[in-house]
Amino acid sequence: MPVLTLLSEDDQQFILRFVKNSGSLKDMASQMKLSYPTVRNLLNEVINKISNDEK
Amino acid sequence: MKSLIKSATMKNKNIFGLLINPFSRIAGWQAFGIGLIFVVIMGFLGAYNDIAFDGVIDMHLNETSLRLSFLYLITDLVCLIVVMSLTGLIVSKNFRFIDILGTMTLAKAPFLILAIAGFFTTAPNLSEIYKDPYVIFKSMSFIILMVLSLPVIIWSITLMYNALKVSCDVKGSKLTVAFIIALFISEALSKVFIYLFV
Numbered sequence: 001m002p003v004l005t006l007l008s009e010d011d012q013q014f015i016l017r018f019v020k021n022s023g024s025l026k027d028m029a030s031q032m033k034l035s036y037p038t039v040r041n042l043l044n045e046v047i048n049k050i051s052n053d054e055k
Numbered sequence: 056m057k058s059l060i061k062s063a064t065m066k067n068k069n070i071f072g073l074l075i076n077p078f079s080r081i082a083g084w085q086a087f088g089i090g091l092i093f094v095v096i097m098g099f100l101g102a103y104n105d106i107a108f109d110g111v112i113d114m115h116l117n118e119t120s121l122r123l124s125f126l127y128l129i130t131d132l133v134c135l136i137v138v139m140s141l142t143g144l145i146v147s148k149n150f151r152f153i154d155i156l157g158t159m160t161l162a163k164a165p166f167l168i169l170a171i172a173g174f175f176t177t178a179p180n181l182s183e184i185y186k187d188p189y190v191i192f193k194s195m196s197f198i199i200l201m202v203l204s205l206p207v208i209i210w211s212i213t214l215m216y217n218a219l220k221v222s223c224d225v226k227g228s229k230l231t232v233a234f235i236i237a238l239f240i241s242e243a244l245s246k247v248f249i250y251l252f253v
Contacts, residue, residue: 037150038221
């Protein structure tokens, strides 16, 4: 949990949205009016940040 | 008033951003569908206006039949998509083929401007050019088409770059080097295939 608090508000919102959409990037993309690969790239960025924070 | 100007500037920036990178909003099948419409129109106009899109980032004023016009475009697209997909396999861990297919097809859309410009262009006769190359400068419409082709090609290359960036999630020098090599290979391949088989 502390790792999540290290993330920016936007990133936390992104994770919240991800959970609310049951991890469906397709649903998130249509909700955010972004393309599927863009949402997947945003998720990759958050994953990288979490991995760095964990180190 | 200030906020109005700010929102107008933001809107302009957004429009410009979408023109050079629509793939943040559109990718996959949707991009492929839209791109295909552009390509089909280009095929018909190319044949009608005798503009041959005989290369991934290339066009020439040549007598072109409908069959040839579409064969050129199909060869271009297949070369571009196959080479960019292979590049994606090398530089990226995970990407969807449909994203490369869709975004790369849509990246060819700016060439439609040149296909339309063909309506207003009369190419100088080849035999006349051989006799006197300066005859080109007497055809104003031909010069305008040549000048117009430069920003169109740059726009299309920018779209292809962003297509690879969004589809494969690669950035920085890795993206730039991979893209330049892939673009050269796809252009060369398309030229070779057109020369040998079309």
